[in-house]
Amino acid sequence: xTKGQVISGEFGKIIARQKSGQSIEIGExxxxxxxxxxxxxxxxxxxxxxxxxxxxxELISGMKLEENTEFELFDPNLRNYMLAIMKSLVTIKxxxxxxxxxxxxxxxxxxxxxxxxLSFLTKPKNPLFVGNLRSGSKLLDVQIYLDGxxxxxxxxxxxxxxxxxxxxxxxxxxxxxxxxxxxxxxxxDPHDEYYGRNKTGLKDHPNKENIIxxxxxxxxxxxNTLKINLDVIRPHHFxxxxxxxxxxxQSLNLYYKExxxxxxxxxxxxxxxxxxxxxxxxxxxxVKRRLLYLLDxxxxxxxxxxxxxxxxxxxxxxxxxxxxxxxxxxxxxxxxSNFSGAVELLIGSLIANEVFNKYKSYKMQxxxxxxxxxxxxxxxxxxxxxxxxxxxxxxxxxxxxxxxRKFKVGLTAITQLPSLIPREILANMNTKIILGIEMKxxxxxxxxxxxxxxxxxxxxxxSLDIGEALITSNFARFVxxxxxxxxxxxxxxxxxxxxxxxxxxxxxx
Amino acid sequence: xxxxxxxxxxxxxxxxxxxxxxxxxxFSKAVDKCIKEKVDFMLIAxxxxxxxxxxxxxxxxxxxxxxxxxxxxxxxxxxxxxxDYSPSGKTILDVLEEAGLFINVFKGSAENGKLKLNxxxxxxxxxxxxxxxxxxxxxxxxxxxxxxxxxxENEKGYKIFLFHSGIDELKPKEMENIISQxxxxxxxxxxxxxxxxxxxxxxxxxxxxxxIVYPGPLFPNSFAxxxxxERGGFYIVEDDKIRWEPIQIYNxxxxxxxxxxxxxxxxxxEILDQIKDKELNNTxxxxxxxxxxxxxxxxxIDFREIFxxxxxxxxxxxxxxxxxxxxxxxxxxxxxxxxxxxxESFLIKEHLGQIKLENLTLEKEEELVRNLMKTLxxxxxxxxxxxxxxxxxxxxxxxxxxxxL
Numbered sequence: 001x002t003k004g005q006v007i008s009g010e011f012g013k014i015i016a017r018q019k020s021g022q023s024i025e026i027g028e029x030x031x032x033x034x035x036x037x038x039x040x041x042x043x044x045x046x047x048x049x050x051x052x053x054x055x056x057x058e059l060i061s062g063m064k065l066e067e068n069t070e071f072e073l074f075d076p077n078l079r080n081y082m083l084a085i086m087k088s089l090v091t092i093k094x095x096x097x098x099x100x101x102x103x104x105x106x107x108x109x110x111x112x113x114x115x116x117x118l119s120f121l122t123k124p125k126n127p128l129f130v131g132n133l134r135s136g137s138k139l140l141d142v143q144i145y146l147d148g149x150x151x152x153x154x155x156x157x158x159x160x161x162x163x164x165x166x167x168x169x170x171x172x173x174x175x176x177x178x179x180x181x182x183x184x185x186x187x188x189d190p191h192d193e194y195y196g197r198n199k200t201g202l203k204d205h206p207n208k209e210n211i212i213x214x215x216x217x218x219x220x221x222x223x224n225t226l227k228i229n230l231d232v233i234r235p236h237h238f239x240x241x242x243x244x245x246x247x248x249x250q251s252l253n254l255y256y257k258e259x260x261x262x263x264x265x266x267x268x269x270x271x272x273x274x275x276x277x278x279x280x281x282x283x284x285x286x287v288k289r290r291l292l293y294l295l296d297x298x299x300x301x302x303x304x305x306x307x308x309x310x311x312x313x314x315x316x317x318x319x320x321x322x323x324x325x326x327x328x329x330x331x332x333x334x335x336x337s338n339f340s341g342a343v344e345l346l347i348g349s350l351i352a353n354e355v356f357n358k359y360k361s362y363k364m365q366x367x368x369x370x371x372x373x374x375x376x377x378x379x380x381x382x383x384x385x386x387x388x389x390x391x392x393x394x395x396x397x398x399x400x401x402x403x404x405r406k407f408k409v410g411l412t413a414i415t416q417l418p419s420l421i422p423r424e425i426l427a428n429m430n431t432k433i434i435l436g437i438e439m440k441x442x443x444x445x446x447x448x449x450x451x452x453x454x455x456x457x458x459x460x461x462x463s464l465d466i467g468e469a470l471i472t473s474n475f476a477r478f479v480x481x482x483x484x485x486x487x488x489x490x491x492x493x494x495x496x497x498x499x500x501x502x503x504x505x506x507x508x509x
Numbered sequence: 510x511x512x513x514x515x516x517x518x519x520x521x522x523x524x525x526x527x528x529x530x531x532x533x534x535x536f537s538k539a540v541d542k543c544i545k546e547k548v549d550f551m552l553i554a555x556x557x558x559x560x561x562x563x564x565x566x567x568x569x570x571x572x573x574x575x576x577x578x579x580x581x582x583x584x585x586x587x588x589x590x591x592x593d594y595s596p597s598g599k600t601i602l603d604v605l606e607e608a609g610l611f612i613n614v615f616k617g618s619a620e621n622g623k624l625k626l627n628x629x630x631x632x633x634x635x636x637x638x639x640x641x642x643x644x645x646x647x648x649x650x651x652x653x654x655x656x657x658x659x660x661x662e663n664e665k666g667y668k669i670f671l672f673h674s675g676i677d678e679l680k681p682k683e684m685e686n687i688i689s690q691x692x693x694x695x696x697x698x699x700x701x702x703x704x705x706x707x708x709x710x711x712x713x714x715x716x717x718x719x720x721i722v723y724p725g726p727l728f729p730n731s732f733a734x735x736x737x738x739e740r741g742g743f744y745i746v747e748d749d750k751i752r753w754e755p756i757q758i759y760n761x762x763x764x765x766x767x768x769x770x771x772x773x774x775x776x777x778x779e780i781l782d783q784i785k786d787k788e789l790n791n792t793x794x795x796x797x798x799x800x801x802x803x804x805x806x807x808x809x810i811d812f813r814e815i816f817x818x819x820x821x822x823x824x825x826x827x828x829x830x831x832x833x834x835x836x837x838x839x840x841x842x843x844x845x846x847x848x849x850x851x852x853e854s855f856l857i858k859e860h861l862g863q864i865k866l867e868n869l870t871l872e873k874e875e876e877l878v879r880n881l882m883k884t885l886x887x888x889x890x891x892x893x894x895x896x897x898x899x900x901x902x903x904x905x906x907x908x909x910x911x912x913x914l
Contacts, residue, residue: 219691219692219693220693221654221658221693221694222653222654222691222693222694223691223693224677224678224691224692224693225678225691225692225693227678229682231682313713314678314679314713315678316680316681316682316685317677317680317681317682317684317685318677318678320685321677321680321685324685503619503622503624503651503652503655504619505617505619505624505652505655506598507589507594507598507615507642508615508616508617508618508619508624509613509615509616509617
């Protein structure tokens with residue numbers, strides 16, 4: 001169906017006149033055909049066009065408004081119209097698509113996109129479903145997949161204002177990654193929303209054996225109670241989590257050097273260092289108090305009691321168990337809703353360090369290729385990747401952001417304030433899924449660090465409705481507009497044909 | 510009320526002629542102790558035997574001890590463990606239970622695909638006992654996932670739950686490689702959870718659950734376990750008091766040797782120096798070597814002379830572990846597994862996925878390989894002819910592979 005005709009413009013700003021009776025929307029995908037190829041165009045602005053001068057238009061309007069004169073234009077469809085301003089996304093030839101280097105012919109017709117135009121969008125080897133292709137506000141029957149094995153280690157940024165669908169998108173991504181084998185995903189879940197303890201969630205997945213869930217309180221049947229032994233904590237795990245002074249950091253390191261695994265207990269029990277008294281009493285007292293508070297420990301009658309997640313006699317293998325599950329391509333959801341931000345990040349730091357160091361050693365051993373990629377899902381990412389935080393020094397998450405892709409470890413960072421993340425880290429996030437963002441500085445931060453040119457898409461991003469998103473990625477052919485399906489619908493689609501296997505308990509007496 | 514809690518007797522586990530009867534001796538000693546202590550009943554939380562069809566001489570001793578307990582009206586309640594079943598689901602335990610020597614408490618019914626367990630009542634004390642067996646590769650996890658909890662958790666009275674599984678949250682550091690399951694799969698509200706499978710000695714009070722106890726093996730089952738535990742034992746529980754009763758069969762002497770920057774000759778001298786003033790009567794000597802040799806190969810260490818000198822001091826048995834010794838030329842170790850099962854498991858996992866068959870998932874393939882390995886490592890039983898043995902092996906393999914062989 002013809003929607004308009006190219007009339008003028010320049011490369012990156014092609015202007016087409018809209019055919020009367022047709023409507024063109026911002027974000028709409030259109031096709032301009034030529035002899036042996038076609039150009040995929042996207043509308044990024046709309047303006048009025050008229051054959052009547054501005055002065056006469058104002059006069060006509062005044063006659064209607066002020067004098068109520070009925071006024072009928074001769075050939076109104078010829079005289080007044082809409083102009084669509086478009087950019088070319090790709091040139092399509094047969095089943096291949098290339099970056100456009102030419103413009104559609106003068107007066108060439110533009111038409112509505114059809115599913116068959118998009119046959120170059122093939123399903124990648126490790127498909128990660130992100131949503132359905134959207135043309136303006138119209139949904140196309142074309143599913144958009146990214147190659148999960150590529151996008152996860154190159155980091156994903158999910159940016160959008162609250163209520164625009166970030167959680168639904170992440171739920172969908174996780175749901176679709178379950179049981180694929182090519183990736184392990186660690187989810188630090190501060191709102192306890194992804195497992196679905198009391199609602200639809202990952203627990204309802206037919207391959208739920210590939211999901212592990214750790215929670216600190218009332219673990220649902222089959223899930224784990226989160227307990228971490230104090231022995232596994234090292235001083236460097238606090239980097240970027242707790243702001244210790246230099247003297248305090250030195251005391252942590254010296255205690256670790258002397259007492260090994262039992263360094264935290266030794267600080268709390270105020271054991272003496274062989275080297276003698278190297279710190280002021282105040283320094284050690286503050287360290288002790290901060291550790292007691294942070295790790296939820298109690299010290300009374302010269303004895304140490306554990307009240308929370310961090311334990312003296314259990315949880316020896318928790319961190320390694322989680323890593324092993326991730327290495328087996330499973331999804332590990334850690335419910336951190338009961339913890340303070342610092343405790344959540346400490347737990348994340350423990351796991352992320354273990355994963356990152358293991359994968360580094362696999363690379364040295366030459367066995368990294370056989371391992372699944374690992375992604376760490378971080379909500380409110382500026383808490384660990386923010387400029388202010390990183391001024392105090394790097395942490396494991398910023399290290400992963402900078403070096404992780406070499407070791408197949410990536411971040412999936414979620415935020416509504418991308419401008420708080422340093423530009424070089426944002427630029428390292430090679431896939432960005434952008435949902436509606438009202439604030440101009442936030443849009444600007446994304447636009448400036450995007451994998452594809454988004455300089456004309458400011459309005460498009462501002463006008464994204466709930467559940468609408470743009471994907472810009474080194475691994476996508478063009479800035480792809482998508483519509484995110486409802487999570488409940490995704491779940492229903494997956495489980496509608498699954499029958500539960502009935503077990504026989506053959507050894508039962 | 511007084512009861513004994515044993516697990517992981519692994520009768521018939523050691524193959525070396527000098528140690529092959531040790532687990533049977535440990536079992537006899539444990540039973541004697543229980544009789545002396547006048548326990549009301551005895552619990553065995555899996556892996557009574559090391560194989561589903563144990564050697565007849567071991568079986569005879571075990572049956573004699575069970576008979577003794579039966580005659581003294583000391584009932585024995587068990588759940589089978591991962592070692593007790595053959596791949597075809599057969600076990601000698603069924604025969605012994607039929608003979609009334611003990612009661613397998615894994616009792617109940619399947620209800621709409623769910624597992625409903627029944628309690629077994631100990632008439633003397635009124636204790637209610639139930640439990641779930643252990644399977645190879647922790648396949649019993651599915652049973653827990655399908656378990657109906659209401660009847661178990663709402664039952665009044667003193668309740669004991671027998672299980673043969675590792676618990677994620679309670680696993681010690683050195684057992685990170687064993688397959689385990691979350692604590693949340695256990696039914697809540699029992700007074701005593703009698704565990705087996707994980708060879709650790711542990712007694713923990715867990716919020717919402719109760720006392721979760723692992724007595725460890727009756728006799729350590731491998732070099733590493735002998736090093737760590739030195740001896741086996743079991744728990745005796747009397748009202749609220751609990752104590753671990755050691756079973757001492759042999760003394761142990763550990764000789765750790767750091768080989769770094771040392772020649773094979775120096776290492777020999779160091780070992781001999783360590784035993785110089787020691788009494789080694791009735792002692793199992795464990796030599797563990799690790800590190801990078803200054804020169805030569807591990808085989809250059811004169812173990813023949815070391816062993817001779819140790820045996821001259823009347824040691825009962827000498828074992829060495831030198832897999833962690835490296836030469837300067839070859840420093841690579843391919844696996845850090847410490848026992849045969851770990852290495853088998855590592856190798857199976859490494860090679861999974863090479864057989865491409867429809868409907869053969871990695872889990873199924875792993876189970877199939879494990880079952881096949883188990884069947885093919887079965888030994889000919891006493892009195893069994895070679896053709897009968899071959900026929901049995903072929904039938905087992907045929908059943909596992911679902912092929913006519």
